[in-house]
Amino acid sequence: MSADVFGGLDLQNLASLGQIAVKSSTAVLLAAYGEIVAERAGVLNLGLEGMLLLGALAGFAAGAATGDPLLALGAAACAGALAALLHAFFAVTLGVNQVLSGLALSLLGAGLTGVLGRDLLGAPGLVLGSLPIAALADLPVLGQALFNQPLLTYLALLLAPVLSWAFASTRLGLVVRACGENASAAYASGVPVRLVRFGCTCFGGALAGLGGAFLSLSYTPGWKEGLSAGQGWIAIAMVIFATWRPLRALCGGLLFGALTAAQFSFQTQGAELVPVWGLRAAPYLLTIAVLTLVQASARLRRYSGPPANLGRFFHPEG
Amino acid sequence: MRSSETPPLLSCHGLSKRFGASVGAGGVLANDAVDLDLYAGCIHALLGENGAGKSTLMSMLSGWLTPDSGEMRLSGAPLVLRSPAAALRAGIGMVHQRFSLVEALSVAENLALAAGGAPDPKAAAELAQRFGLALDPRRRVAELCMGERQRLEILKMLALGARILILDEPTSVLAPSEIGTLYANLRRLAGEGRAVVLITHKLPEIAGAADEVSVLRRGRMVARNLPRDPALPDGWNMAALSGLMVGRELPGESAAPRRKPGEAVLRVRGLCGQGQPPVFSDIDFEVARGETFAIVGVAGNGQEALTATLGGMERPASGSVEVLGRPIGPRTGRDLVAYVPEDRHGAATVPDLTLAENLLLSTTGSRGAFFSRRAGARAAAAAIKALDVTASGPEALARELSGGNLQKFILARELAKAAPLLLVEQPTQGLDVLAVSEVHAAIRHAAESAAVLLVTGDPLEALALAGRVAVLFRGRIAGVVDATAPDAFDRVGRLMAGLGAGGPDMGLAAAGGGH
Amino acid sequence: MPLRLVLEPRQATAPLRALISLATTLGLAWAFGSLVFALAGADGVSGIGAAWRAMLQGALGSALASCWVALFMAPGLPPRLLLPVALAAGAAGGAAWAFAPALLKARLGVNEILSTLLLNYVAVLFMEHLYYGPWRDPAGLGFPGTAELPEAVWLPTFFETRVHLGLPLAIALAGALWWLLARTRWGFRARVLGLSPKAAAYAGFRSARITVTAMCLSGALAGLAGTGELLGVQHRVQDGLASGLGFAGIVVAFLARLNLLAVPLAALFLGALLVGADQLQTELRLPGTAVLALEGALLFGALLGEFLAANRLRLVRRGRKEPGHVG
Known part of the structure; x- marks a missing residue:
């Protein structure tokens, strides 16, 4: 049947587009979840970009040296968490301006990875490919998009409902939210506020580190300077767009991924409708547009308040 | 309200707290060798004007501050408080003038935060009923009126097993009719064997509620555990208490002369x-x-x-x-x-x-470009x-x-x-x-x-x-x-x-x- | 090693250059100006983002604008006017880049740290597009970058060093900015808005307008910084034209503790440091990003310093606490 040929081709395209879209969203998603956890606990960490890069380099280096995927991912998570620890020390212990401390971390991450990674430029390394999930991967379209992905992409997809549930229904989630909303009330209830904030910041750093590892091990295997290309900043914008909710971040991240996939598709088809640089700039511009939309719509804004104590220093003695 | 032989539930002796200098005589002595006894079943009013050291004293009792010297005894046993959590474990709960509630969370979540465990609206409703404090556990604190928030704070303390309840300026956020409800609740809770402390600088408001009064002035306890005087109509000699609080003659507040209003x-x-x-x-x-x-x-x-x-x-x-x-x-x-x-x-x-x-x-105004x-x-x-x-x-x-x-x-x-x-x-x-x-x-x-x-x-x-x-x-x-x-x-x-x-x-x- | 650097004839001018000559210094001096400006105009935290945007995009945008003037209008303009017009175009370009995020911030409250950061990537992409594409030097043997600008638009340099007209201009601008903030009604209003938006509302200031003006002004200053880099040092638009300039501006403003008059000193300090790093980089064959690491570390160091200073202050204040504060 002619419909078969026609539809089959289209579906094939759609499936691979979907796969690229979901894949492209992974790093942004992991970083955004990490930032949500940290911000929900009251710590603003603008060092995502630096942590992504550090995670990417550490994961790549460990992977290239040992060939062990678990060690590579572990190294990436540790690198991200350690970088976050530095920020947590400045933000939570010393109480300095969290914006500046986060920027410093982004700078440091970009600079250090540039210096440390110079010998790894273009070097071959470990590649974490797709792990299709048996029967499910054969489903039309969705199978390719959702069940034929690298390990970290599955993590990115699963983490949204898990985090969402944890915030709503567990003691730990309650404690984290309380630290971000009203630290002194949490402290009065016996919550070790600073410990929780340290933990959440480091957890966020570990997730960002994994996001970085995804970039250097699965997405564009190999190390290159500044390979995250601003995905850390996009993740921060995503957190605002998602109004600090993991499930909405998932939607935002997938939107970003779809845009990236569309850009690839345009490029391969040689579409001259939009100049290439415009296509490459589209994710950044669209993120700004989405932020503007959230701000402009009173209805959206009503539900989009940041945690009340976000970025605020807490010290038990006042 | 109590016989003179009853031992105090909590007694403080010689509590001092200095701010601003770690050693020596510098800084400000916020509390200077303060003594205070709190008894079960008794509502105690702590009077003093702003800056007299009431909050410092109560912060020490509730673990937010550590005293520089002096001792506290709970039912006769020495008590050292290093954190609000320690005070809560000892059964001392404080309701601050600024409530320490998380507005974005629900009543049940706030209770769970304080009492431990995951949020459970059903358990919260039962708790509220047990202590006779009406609250809807599913509502967010941001939607509650001040009286309800105060009830939630009290309920939090009770859920933690507080036997000593300290309330800082509890009437300042309430409408006059809510004050009556508050006092009725506190009377009932005291009747169940708790000690209640009201901190205030508003003399008239204690008249109906307190069994005992202490007065703090410039960090010193100038009157301690004064009992209510049944012979007086209000129960208290207001002028004398006022004098103790201020320690000086106030310029009298003459009523404004009524003039004919203009345009x-x-x-x-x-x-x-x-x-x-x-x-x-x-x-x-x-x-x-x-x-x-x-x-x-x-x-x-x-x-x-x-x-x-x-x-x-x-x-x-x-x-x-x-x-x-x-x-x-x-x-x-x-x-x-x-x-x-x-x-x-x-x-x-x-x-x-x-x-x-x-x-x-x-x-x-609009006076040129320079200032x-x-x-x-x-x-x-x-x-x-x-x-x-x-x-x-x-x-x-x-x-x-x-x-x-x-x-x-x-x-x-x-x-x-x-x-x-x-x-x-x-x-x-x-x-x-x-x-x-x-x-x-x-x-x-x-x-x-x-x-x-x-x-x-x-x-x-x-x-x-x-x-x-x-x-x-x-x-x-x-x-x-x-x-x-x-x-x-x-x-x-x-x-x-x-x-x-x-x-x-x-x-x-x-x-x-x-x- | 530094001693050897000084003594080696090939490097003989290095220390001198390190002290005053590097064009970074003047870029920084301008950068700081725009930063402090933005800080005064918006609240402290967001001001940093504003300045950051101003730094990079403003620098690039204005450099492009003045480059355009130099490349395409040069034949039609009298040579005497060329440099002023190029500078003005640079400033205007910077202000224009700043306008959109400023308006989004003032009218809708769109977080300008994010909007400007994201626009940075757009600016870099656009610039790459130009010097890889339509503006690429045909005689450049495929090397990405525009042709060298005509000498008529180069900023004059002094004493055979790389110190160019931008340095005196930057110092003069620092003074002018200080005067604007300290002595004019507009400056007073901008300072109030920066310290307490609520007080600005109480006083009836037009906060949105002040925010937009301040951010555009800072964009114009950053534009001058980028133009200085282009017309004074690199003389062509190419890869890495303004890299590091924006971050350096933040570090400088922070080191100067947001005091305009202290900024030239802080800029000089960082400039000298960066020149040193530049030498080291060449010696050790480090990549250019090493400068970013240095700036990040410096910013952390400055934050630590601020913490220590603030805590000393806090102790002093505790000592002076009046009884009225205690109760």
């Missing part, structure tokens, strides 16, 4: 605020020259937004505000209103600028002199002034504008007794030549200063009461609680209705 200065017509539903609506009134008009309400009934609109900081959704026929708004007529907002440190002044610069904040430090310094010096402000000079930073002195400076700055309308919001909140009387005197003086609009949460202040008192309830003027009427206080109280005035209303649009 109408402020006209407010059909004013509705922003928001859905509007934060306030259908506000109509007039204030005449030489008259003081007060708007009172419990916090959260729309007076913050209404005041900002009357002062020209916000635009109303509809309606008009006019002074001498000219509209007031963000860009218009600001020179016609001398405006003293509630937020002294953030809105009325910039803490990091000098007094000279702060003086230019609200008095910069003159010298003119500012001159005017600031004049303001400092006018109301006897304690400050090192016009170059002092606003943050260096105490609350009372800063308020006097702001008042002097605004009065110097000689505007036809003076708008003052919560002018004496957090000030000590002396500063309160000075601020009141300045407002009375201003009322001789201008129209004065006073917005306050304190009905006593409104009745002391104003000729007419309008009560704001849920964004509307519930009624206007003549301050000279003998039952004025009761009627204002009933209106604040939303119960209706229970008497003839003066009418909302009675222009210049003073006598």
